[in-house]
Amino acid sequence: MLDFFSLIREDLGMVESEIRKVVQSRDSLLTKTSLQLLNAGGKRLRPAFALLAGRLYDADVEKLIPLAVALELIHMATLVHDDVVDDSMTRRGTPTVKANWGNKISMHTGDYLFAKSLVLISTYKEPLIAELLAKTSVKMCEGEIHQISTAYSANQSWRDYFYRIERKTALLIAASCQLGAVAAGAPAKDHKRLGKFGHQLGMAFQITDDILDMVADQRELGKPIGGDLRQGILTMPVIYSLEKSPRRERLRVLVEIREKTEDQVKEAIELIKEAGGIQFSFEVAQRYIAKAKNNLKYLPDRPVKKVFEQIADFIGVRRF
Amino acid sequence: MLDFFSLIREDLGMVESEIRKVVQSRDSLLTKTSLQLLNAGGKRLRPAFALLAGRLYDADVEKLIPLAVALELIHMATLVHDDVVDDSMTRRGTPTVKANWGNKISMHTGDYLFAKSLVLISTYKEPLIAELLAKTSVKMCEGEIHQISTAYSANQSWRDYFYRIERKTALLIAASCQLGAVAAGAPAKDHKRLGKFGHQLGMAFQITDDILDMVADQRELGKPIGGDLRQGILTMPVIYSLEKSPRRERLRVLVEIREKTEDQVKEAIELIKEAGGIQFSFEVAQRYIAKAKNNLKYLPDRPVKKVFEQIADFIGVRRF
Numbered sequence: 001m002l003d004f005f006s007l008i009r010e011d012l013g014m015v016e017s018e019i020r021k022v023v024q025s026r027d028s029l030l031t032k033t034s035l036q037l038l039n040a041g042g043k044r045l046r047p048a049f050a051l052l053a054g055r056l057y058d059a060d061v062e063k064l065i066p067l068a069v070a071l072e073l074i075h076m077a078t079l080v081h082d083d084v085v086d087d088s089m090t091r092r093g094t095p096t097v098k099a100n101w102g103n104k105i106s107m108h109t110g111d112y113l114f115a116k117s118l119v120l121i122s123t124y125k126e127p128l129i130a131e132l133l134a135k136t137s138v139k140m141c142e143g144e145i146h147q148i149s150t151a152y153s154a155n156q157s158w159r160d161y162f163y164r165i166e167r168k169t170a171l172l173i174a175a176s177c178q179l180g181a182v183a184a185g186a187p188a189k190d191h192k193r194l195g196k197f198g199h200q201l202g203m204a205f206q207i208t209d210d211i212l213d214m215v216a217d218q219r220e221l222g223k224p225i226g227g228d229l230r231q232g233i234l235t236m237p238v239i240y241s242l243e244k245s246p247r248r249e250r251l252r253v254l255v256e257i258r259e260k261t262e263d264q265v266k267e268a269i270e271l272i273k274e275a276g277g278i279q280f281s282f283e284v285a286q287r288y289i290a291k292a293k294n295n296l297k298y299l300p301d302r303p304v305k306k307v308f309e310q311i312a313d314f315i316g317v318r319r320f
Numbered sequence: 321m322l323d324f325f326s327l328i329r330e331d332l333g334m335v336e337s338e339i340r341k342v343v344q345s346r347d348s349l350l351t352k353t354s355l356q357l358l359n360a361g362g363k364r365l366r367p368a369f370a371l372l373a374g375r376l377y378d379a380d381v382e383k384l385i386p387l388a389v390a391l392e393l394i395h396m397a398t399l400v401h402d403d404v405v406d407d408s409m410t411r412r413g414t415p416t417v418k419a420n421w422g423n424k425i426s427m428h429t430g431d432y433l434f435a436k437s438l439v440l441i442s443t444y445k446e447p448l449i450a451e452l453l454a455k456t457s458v459k460m461c462e463g464e465i466h467q468i469s470t471a472y473s474a475n476q477s478w479r480d481y482f483y484r485i486e487r488k489t490a491l492l493i494a495a496s497c498q499l500g501a502v503a504a505g506a507p508a509k510d511h512k513r514l515g516k517f518g519h520q521l522g523m524a525f526q527i528t529d530d531i532l533d534m535v536a537d538q539r540e541l542g543k544p545i546g547g548d549l550r551q552g553i554l555t556m557p558v559i560y561s562l563e564k565s566p567r568r569e570r571l572r573v574l575v576e577i578r579e580k581t582e583d584q585v586k587e588a589i590e591l592i593k594e595a596g597g598i599q600f601s602f603e604v605a606q607r608y609i610a611k612a613k614n615n616l617k618y619l620p621d622r623p624v625k626k627v628f629e630q631i632a633d634f635i636g637v638r639r640f
Contacts (some may be wrong), residue, residue, distance in 0.1 A: 027466055108468070115454060115457035115460075115461055118450070119455055119458060130438070134435060141428050149349050
């Protein structure tokens with residue numbers, strides 16, 4: 001757990017044991033597959049955001065837990081399905097559901113985790129909670145399909161990239177921040193503001209994720225680096241370098257190779273680094289973080305506001 | 321469209337064009353994959369049940385359409401995912417999403433259809449609608465996993481079979497009947513009664529489905545017969561025959577073969593027919609239908625009640 005979550009450490013502990021309780025099924029296999037990813041750990045960022053947002057408005061933690069759990073379940077569902085699509089064998093340093101039980105079981109495990117989140121969401125009276133999460137889920141699917149249909153294509157625009165990372169990451173983080181406040185009964189102008197904060201922070205989070213995929217320490221990352229390149233996913237450092245690199249033609253060739261050798265992946269990363277793709281992306285992430293933080297001044301002054309700021313800063317410099 | 325749906329033909333037409341509208345995405349591929357299954361046709365049984373149940377309480381059709389559309393989208397989502405799990409290349413006589421676009425796109429198409437249903441469901445104020453559909457979705461996943469983990473095993477009980485068909489089929493049909501009445505503002509004792517009706521009818525529907533998989537005309541069925549046997553799914557005719565057939569040891573061997581030849585499938589079906597497995601299943605289905613119809617006498621006397629009766633009778637004798 002990250003240090004600045006100390007203020008909500010206890011609440012996050014409740015979320016953790018609640019997830020564990022919620023995924024229990026009459027079917028022991030389903031319980032096992034659901035716990036596989038949960039046991040691999042994770043930052044629980046989405047529950048944390050919901051809890052912090054709720055704390056800004058002094059909400060009872062009981063009011064926030066089902067939402068926080070539902071957000072993590074939705075996130076987990078997408079990860080389990082992503083691992084099928086990406087043929088990923090490890091995540092967070094442990095075997096994926098796909099690796100241990102194959103595609104079919106993974107698909108239904110993802111469906112199950114998602115359905116479980118709906119049971120929790122259905123306990124809320126605020127109609128915005130179910131509505132926003134439904135709309136977010138639709139857009140997340142659109143983002144995934146876009147990622148598949150543009151894979152290995154060097155002909156894509158900044159717009160394609162931003163379309164994807166918004167759907168892949170930013171929208172669910174935005175919903176986490178906004179809905180924590182909604183569940184806490186915050187006024188509309190405040191929860192919308194938190195949604196904006198989460199959106200910009202989510203964009204920065206995905207950009208740093210894309211950077212880490214190229215420069216991280218493999219052990220800290222929990223998976224091999226260069227994964228995006230191998231899967232043909234064009235991230236910001238690549239798109240920038242395809243425009244600016246003096247060796248962009250070579251990079252284009254490398255990017256479009258479907259079965260890259262280790263050497264080709266390394267070469268592509270070197271070209272991207274030389275072209276300044278990492279540095280540029282880092283600066284864009286910093287700009288999103290600054291924009292995100294700017295929203296905070298419109299929100300109530302509570303100790304948790306400081307935590308939101310710290311998380312924002314952390315996202316800009318994170319190494320895992 | 322089935323004849324006795326004439327009373328709601330117009331409403332079903334609205335459902336059809338509404339589904340078509342709802343699945344439109346900014347992503348043209350996603351629109352195409354979503355329409356693939358829709359264009360293959362289908363009985364639209366779940367929307368029909370919801371519309372008929374609502375009509376029993378004089379509901380405005382506008383109040384029922386989003387629910388009816390959502391029910392068909394949930395059903396479609398499970399079919400698209402099932403085709404991945406079952407490696408099915410045709411459904412309703414046309415290529416599946418899986419056949420045309422592969423597993424990854426199919427998984428996200430299913431997720432997308434399901435997410436779209438949630439957007440519609442979130443427009444209802446009655447909390448029972450989201451709650452019951454969420455719980456039903458959880459159980460449907462449990463049923464699917466159970467089907468995978470018991471595949472090709474001749475050691476299973478009647479309980480295993482009933483557990484599966486309830487989750488696979490009966491619960492969503494029950495929800496369709498019950499929630500049409502809920503959306504129409506029917507009293508609790510009535511919508512619960514309709515839920516019971518739908519549950520029993522759904523059990524009968526799945527049993528006749530299982531029978532048809534062995535005896536139907538392949539063209540009418542829209543897919544090759546013996547599919548369940550090939551996929552290792554043990555249905556009522558098989559479970560009965562494994563108990564009663566004088567040649568049950570041979571049947572057990574055939575059932576557990578993972579890659580059956582055409583001749584082995586045929587031989588198994590012959591053994592099942594000889595053992596009376598089809599006849600027995602037919603009788604059980606009839607009993608469910610009689611039980612289902614018995615619920616109707618507690619419901620308001622409206623012209624649509626007659627339609628519910630006709631559907632129940634049809635399910636007992638259907639050939640497709």
